[in-house]
Amino acid sequence: MNNKILFASIVSGLVVGGLAAEIESPTVSRSLKSETSIVIKSNEGLHLMDLNAGIKLKRSGKYEMYFLTDQKVGFNASGDYYFQRHGLSLMPETSEQVIPSKNDASVIDIMFSQRGMHSLEDLKLIPVSDKQMILVAPRYSYLFADTTE
Numbered sequence: 001m002n003n004k005i006l007f008a009s010i011v012s013g014l015v016v017g018g019l020a021a022e023i024e025s026p027t028v029s030r031s032l033k034s035e036t037s038i039v040i041k042s043n044e045g046l047h048l049m050d051l052n053a054g055i056k057l058k059r060s061g062k063y064e065m066y067f068l069t070d071q072k073v074g075f076n077a078s079g080d081y082y083f084q085r086h087g088l089s090l091m092p093e094t095s096e097q098v099i100p101s102k103n104d105a106s107v108i109d110i111m112f113s114q115r116g117m118h119s120l121e122d123l124k125l126i127p128v129s130d131k132q133m134i135l136v137a138p139r140y141s142y143l144f145a146d147t148t149e
Helices: 002-023 107-117
Strands: 030-042 045-057 062-069 074-084 087-098 120-127 132-136 141-146
Antiparallel strands (some): 030 045, 045 062
């Protein structure tokens, strides 16, 4: 009888602990995609750069992210993320430049492709709707929408 009670107690403790960890986890599981443009100022004037970006936040506290310009130049990055009172922080562990083999990329494109290993801290998340949010970075804002997997 005592063994049955002990076994039931252990199983119920594991179930309750697992549910509590899942519900109270400071991480999320969400895939976001953005197709937007940014304006870049240079000595030659203003340039409009189209961007295709995606961020996948995993329940494990890891993220995967890509940013590509209309010239298919950009970067892939992955690492850890966490939330704090100031916003979302992305801390990359690995990054890879994406540059076409026939390098027709401008200096601005190449500089953009080197941003992958930079940490992005204190990103503000502004909900627009249940399916959309604005991610505010230090110099840019991006409109992201949920994607279905």
